[in-house]
Amino acid sequence: MLENPVSETFLLESFIDSPALNSKLEVEAALKQLPAVSAKSLHLSQTAFKQFNISTEKNYKNAPIATLNPSKPLKAETESLLKCATAVLPEEKKQVSELEQVPIQTLISTYFSFMILLIFAHVRDLLGKFFYPDQYKSLKEQDGYAPLISDFESLWNRRLYTRISDVFNRPITGVAGGHVNLLERTSKDNNRTFQLTGKKTNVLNLASYNYLGFAQSQGYCADQVEKMILEHGISTCTSRLHGGHTSLLSQTEQLVANFVGTEDAIIISMGYSTNSSVLPLLVQKGCLLISDELNHSSLVAGSRLSGATIAVFKHNNPEDLEQVLRKSISQGQPRTHRPWKKILVVVEGLYSMEGELCNLRGIIALKQKYKFNLYVDEAHSIGAVGKRGRGICDLLNIDPKQVDILMGTFTKSFGAVGGYIAGNKSLISMLRLMAHTSVYAESMPIPVLEQVASSLRLIMDDVPECKGEGLARINQLADNSAYFMGKLKQMGFLVLGSKGSPVVPLLLFNPGKIPAFSHECTKRNMAVVVVSYPATPIISGRVRFCLSASHTREDLNLALKHIDEIGDLLQLKLLKK
Amino acid sequence: MSLQIIKNTKIVLFGALSILLFSLAGSRANEDSYIKTGTQDNFDSQNPQNFFSIGARFVIRYIKSSYRNDPFRTFLEACLVFFIIWYVSRQKYRMNQTEVELSEKEVDELISEWKPEPLVRALTSVEQTILTNTPIINSPNTIIAELSTGTTAINFTSFDFLGIMNSEGAKAKAVQTLRNYGVGPCGPPGFFGTLDVHIELETTIAQFLKAEAAILYSQGMAVCVSVIPCFSKRGDIIVADEKVNFMLQQGIKLSRSKVYWYKHNDMEDLDRVLALANQNSSKKKGSIPRKFIISEGLFQYTGNIIKLNKVMELKNKHKFRLILDDSLAIGVLGSRGAGSTDHFNISAKSIDLLIGSLWGVFGGAGGFCCASKELIGHQRLSGLGYVFSAAMPAIMAITASDSIKRLEIDYILLLSALRKNISTLRNLLNEIDGVEILGDDFSPVIHVELKNEHYFKMIKSSNTGINTSDEISRNQMVEILCGITNEMQNSGVLVVQDIYIVDQEHNVPKPSIRILLSGGHSIEHLEKLSQELKKAIKV
Numbered sequence A: 001m002l003e004n005p006v007s008e009t010f011l012l013e014s015f016i017d018s019p020a021l022n023s024k025l026e027v028e029a030a031l032k033q034l035p036a037v038s039a040k041s042l043h044l045s046q047t048a049f050k051q052f053n054i055s056t057e058k059n060y061k062n063a064p065i066a067t068l069n070p071s072k073p074l075k076a077e078t079e080s081l082l083k084c085a086t087a088v089l090p091e092e093k094k095q096v097s098e099l100e101q102v103p104i105q106t107l108i109s110t111y112f113s114f115m116i117l118l119i120f121a122h123v124r125d126l127l128g129k130f131f132y133p134d135q136y137k138s139l140k141e142q143d144g145y146a147p148l149i150s151d152f153e154s155l156w157n158r159r160l161y162t163r164i165s166d167v168f169n170r171p172i173t174g175v176a177g178g179h180v181n182l183l184e185r186t187s188k189d190n191n192r193t194f195q196l197t198g199k200k201t202n203v204l205n206l207a208s209y210n211y212l213g214f215a216q217s218q219g220y221c222a223d224q225v226e227k228m229i230l231e232h233g234i235s236t237c238t239s240r241l242h243g244g245h246t247s248l249l250s251q252t253e254q255l256v257a258n259f260v261g262t263e264d265a266i267i268i269s270m271g272y273s274t275n276s277s278v279l280p281l282l283v284q285k286g287c288l289l290i291s292d293e294l295n296h297s298s299l300v301a302g303s304r305l306s307g308a309t310i311a312v313f314k315h316n317n318p319e320d321l322e323q324v325l326r327k328s329i330s331q332g333q334p335r336t337h338r339p340w341k342k343i344l345v346v347v348e349g350l351y352s353m354e355g356e357l358c359n360l361r362g363i364i365a366l367k368q369k370y371k372f373n374l375y376v377d378e379a380h381s382i383g384a385v386g387k388r389g390r391g392i393c394d395l396l397n398i399d400p401k402q403v404d405i406l407m408g409t410f411t412k413s414f415g416a417v418g419g420y421i422a423g424n425k426s427l428i429s430m431l432r433l434m435a436h437t438s439v440y441a442e443s444m445p446i447p448v449l450e451q452v453a454s455s456l457r458l459i460m461d462d463v464p465e466c467k468g469e470g471l472a473r474i475n476q477l478a479d480n481s482a483y484f485m486g487k488l489k490q491m492g493f494l495v496l497g498s499k500g501s502p503v504v505p506l507l508l509f510n511p512g513k514i515p516a517f518s519h520e521c522t523k524r525n526m527a528v529v530v531v532s533y534p535a536t537p538i539i540s541g542r543v544r545f546c547l548s549a550s551h552t553r554e555d556l557n558l559a560l561k562h563i564d565e566i567g568d569l570l571q572l573k574l575l576k577k
Numbered sequence B: 001m002s003l004q005i006i007k008n009t010k011i012v013l014f015g016a017l018s019i020l021l022f023s024l025a026g027s028r029a030n031e032d033s034y035i036k037t038g039t040q041d042n043f044d045s046q047n048p049q050n051f052f053s054i055g056a057r058f059v060i061r062y063i064k065s066s067y068r069n070d071p072f073r074t075f076l077e078a079c080l081v082f083f084i085i086w087y088v089s090r091q092k093y094r095m096n097q098t099e100v101e102l103s104e105k106e107v108d109e110l111i112s113e114w115k116p117e118p119l120v121r122a123l124t125s126v127e128q129t130i131l132t133n134t135p136i137i138n139s140p141n142t143i144i145a146e147l148s149t150g151t152t153a154i155n156f157t158s159f160d161f162l163g164i165m166n167s168e169g170a171k172a173k174a175v176q177t178l179r180n181y182g183v184g185p186c187g188p189p190g191f192f193g194t195l196d197v198h199i200e201l202e203t204t205i206a207q208f209l210k211a212e213a214a215i216l217y218s219q220g221m222a223v224c225v226s227v228i229p230c231f232s233k234r235g236d237i238i239v240a241d242e243k244v245n246f247m248l249q250q251g252i253k254l255s256r257s258k259v260y261w262y263k264h265n266d267m268e269d270l271d272r273v274l275a276l277a278n279q280n281s282s283k284k285k286g287s288i289p290r291k292f293i294i295s296e297g298l299f300q301y302t303g304n305i306i307k308l309n310k311v312m313e314l315k316n317k318h319k320f321r322l323i324l325d326d327s328l329a330i331g332v333l334g335s336r337g338a339g340s341t342d343h344f345n346i347s348a349k350s351i352d353l354l355i356g357s358l359w360g361v362f363g364g365a366g367g368f369c370c371a372s373k374e375l376i377g378h379q380r381l382s383g384l385g386y387v388f389s390a391a392m393p394a395i396m397a398i399t400a401s402d403s404i405k406r407l408e409i410d411y412i413l414l415l416s417a418l419r420k421n422i423s424t425l426r427n428l429l430n431e432i433d434g435v436e437i438l439g440d441d442f443s444p445v446i447h448v449e450l451k452n453e454h455y456f457k458m459i460k461s462s463n464t465g466i467n468t469s470d471e472i473s474r475n476q477m478v479e480i481l482c483g484i485t486n487e488m489q490n491s492g493v494l495v496v497q498d499i500y501i502v503d504q505e506h507n508v509p510k511p512s513i514r515i516l517l518s519g520g521h522s523i524e525h526l527e528k529l530s531q532e533l534k535k536a537i538k539v
């Protein structure tokens, strides 16, 4: 109960947090910083004690929480911290996070802003309901019908989201490549409706998931797609098992399996349903599904549909996963204590809102002992990370066969849509027959399938006339990501994410800054994605930059210059020395 | 990681609160000097009992004295304490109340003893048969399809009811779109994935169906799974037809609402179930729940058509709303081909949520939902498949849009060709002995079920030595149908049996051969189909 506001555990956690410290140098640098942090933590705990109006010397022993323990000499504590850190660092490649440095006033002011916004929203609703009852009719029970959208649910949308809705759902036209044509729109009624003005602006695109730059209407892939459309048409108009299975599908599935490094693979026409319809086949009632707390909505939907018991572990934290595993295996199913039929651990390769790579090594290390099956959603990491672009396993040098189910989507790195599941033969045969999408949903359209196949061939360097192009894209992306993130950090922004991640989130916090950032970027001809609740926790609204291989250094320099300006304007450089 | 921030900020706020409280307490304790002197030496954590009794004394004295000095402050402090207790207890809440205490060693033992089942079971022999007999197509999926075996066949497996898909014109347009838009839009609609063609397609759909507004979803399967949970939540009521398709079933499941099933297309039963649902819900206190009827327009599993006028009447009578999956009916039923609302001359605006598909008859991908502007706006924020998935490729959007426009112009020709084929084929099939032909006279989805006697006959004639005494299992039926469709494929007619995920369906239909008819089939195609069917089932 008396937990110290900024306890050592927190500070330590931020050390052991993200898995992407690459070079030895960085590890050393991180280690050097440790004493400083621990000193800070000591200072903080002392301050806290002063606030309790209890003398530190005398009474600390009675403090009920073990973490409040500044009695150990500073040196000893540093050593123990160091021990912890070194125990994890070399293996897991940890990184120093800057999160603990968020000034407390930023957090408080963010909460405060939300409070004001919500109070205003409620007051406006109250007054509105009183003076203009007609406009609020749909929120009330009418004529025996319950409102379809509940009052509270819609409050957020009407009063908060609508205010800034002009920064979402922005229409574009043409290819979402390194630059994109934004359609200008205006609203005459405070964002309730929008009208297109007919004006187009070409803007730098830091918003689309076009990691390897395959969003193209020219070049090898487009040519192949054109050829395939003319030969094989557009759509199969039926599901896979009911006549929608084409020979192109079989070939592409083989290609995917080769690329990912598994025995076999199945392609499904949508990434979202890949997760939501395959998970129910893997676990059912009596099984346990353990999910990372930040998993994507599609995984959550699949987990719910499965009927399995769901447990959650702390984001990217194998220690916590181990605790959850120990507890659930030893306790068995709720109430009956029967042993679980099977346990499936579901994680993502790259968390798209955090830009954070999965601590896959830590999780795989537990696999042998706890005998669970592992499901890794590589929606964002496939193609985008690893020396050969083969995802998180490639990056961390893990044999893909160690992961039971490798899922990924073609929406991000391949410029297509759809998803795949890769794994061993028996798993995939079962899915071919029983995945909901095989039976009840459309099979993959021909142009999309060919886009997948041709971009895969490029990445795998299988196209003689474009030798080395795939590799060049992978390297360019890695280069761009590292450069961009490094520069932002130098400027003093609070940037989340692992090193090497092509997604770079920058925390904005205050709700007012969310639309402001987007507007400022639009003014400067840049497209960026700002995200806020419900896609992120309410407090940590952010802007998310997605790097692409089609960005040139000039593009990035220009973008950085603008972001620098905006950062000063909106006072976003929280870590500026 | 961000969740960590939020958690830690909670802790910060919480910490701040407790500091506030305890500094108050502390200052008060300082005033009451006798407490200090009385307790200081006895504070000994080694002896918890002592500690607690002293603590209790401390608290009681503290409350007494503070109440004397300033009752309001005591009240505030009490509020704070309650808040903290509530907060802490809320965090500690666990589902598992029947936990057993175990030592580390026992835990380790249990872990090493635990044996999980294999991740997937092996396929049964029937399942294997189905899988190996899945036809693979090696050409555009048009009326005549080339199979991977090298033969060609007349194709009765495509939802392209109007026979307009994969035409040369459509292909040329697709190539043109490819050159303007590339393939994938590389993002969900909310994050720069909305293309101008999506907006146009939404308008085209709404105009065609005469609905207020429409929203696109990028895969057919995602529509129901998104729309239903978006409006119907835990505690709400769903009354659904027992034969609705699997996607609707999944949507219903995901919504976690209370479900009542009524007999397939049986209006009396619907009336009864609606009354029952109302009765049950009126027993509960509080505000009335949202109540929905869920049905299909043209049923995929039976080929029947909803009695929409009656459903509308009952829905109004019992104050339910209607979620209508018109995926198969749109493009087929009605004078303009605008679906079951058109068929019954009911305004699409009076259907609360109207679901349609674009991947079937319109040859694109995905599907849509039509509703009032407000409900569409709500879906753009809360429809999971819309918010969290990539937008539809422009090629598919334009293909669908062009098909709808073509139907708007050519509906008389296209629909009459289809209807003529439907009645011709139904007449032909009705003449065959030993089979049951399901579905409405307007339905291009034709399920052919073998009668039980006929299964026996076939088993006998094949002489496989199976005991044919009393009953045949589902697996036997499936295997026989597999043989029939195989034989038909070899002689140039591509039909498939309808496959289900048997153990996950709510009410799995009897195995059947599913024939999907198109306006593009010629009379000869239909005759050939019925001949081959006769031959294959050996009558």
Ligand SMILES: Cc1ncc(COP(=O)(O)O)c(C=O)c1O
Pocket: A270, A271, A272, A273, A275, A296, A298, A348, A352, A377, A379, A380, A409, A410, A411, A417, A418, A419, B388, B389, B390
């Ligand atoms: C982790 C994860 N899984 C699945 C998906 C869904 O993929 P798609 O957009 O192809 O439907 C996404 C997309 O945002 C994702 O981030």
